[in-house]
Amino acid sequence: MFPENTAHSPAEQAVTIHQPTPLATIPIAPVIPVQPGAVPAVTSIVLPDGRVITGYAIAPSQPEPVTAKPVVSRAAVNIALGGIGFGAVCGGLVLLTTFIAALAALVQQLIILAAVIFGGWIAVQVLTTTGKDRSATTVNIRKAVIKRSHFHG
Template sequence: MFPENTGHRPVEQAVTIHQPTRIAPYPAAAPVVPVQPVGVPAVTSIMLPDGRVITGYAIDHTHPDPVTAKPLISRTAVNIALGGIGFGAVCGGLVLLTTFIAALAALVQQLIILAAVIFGGFIAVQVLTAGRERGTTTVNIRNAVIKRNHFHG
């Protein structure tokens, strides 16, 4: 418990001994009669042509359960293929949808530009023809004479 070189001596401890408790014997069961199991056939002996005798159980061959015909393609594979076809169809529709949205945006942009050009032309015509409607005279500046800050046309 303690290493020898430390100089300490182990302390003696009291030892308690426990005795096991006796168990009452189990009551004897009724005698068992050996019975041939229902599923095991009786022992059979067969003599081979060379004179040897083989002894053993005659076992009927078990026939496996009939296998149900499985489809050539599993349902999972069909579902995956149909999902892929559907996804491809949706992607084509989305491409057409985005193309339609881009064309519509370009149309709206062209209409706005056309409206600005027409409205700007209308404003320009109004400004340039405004002087003629009031009965003012257009003066050729090259022939006019300016004297003492007055314009004489």
């Protein structure tokens, strides 16, 4: 077990043997009577190497039926409905911006019209004389000659 050149005592070289502990007895479950038609038949299968396996045939377990998912998810439907709603609103938004632009143009035209009318009224007031004062001052402007930075009038 150990090589000869190691210095082990014969007590260290002894092999320890463990005895198995017996298991506690388990009570046998009561036998439940089963209808004769429900007991599966015992079948035996011979393997290619000659071994025989005997046992009950078990029906394969059926997986639980999967609930059918809808073809289109709810998120996709919500996004599509949101897009349709936004598309419906866009036409109104275009009309709203067109209305605002037309209103701004109308206000601009009204301001220009008011300026023209008010300017014309002021011009009429300045250029016309009243009935009481028909005399006006006449100013004769002669041709002035400017020679060498001196005014000769």
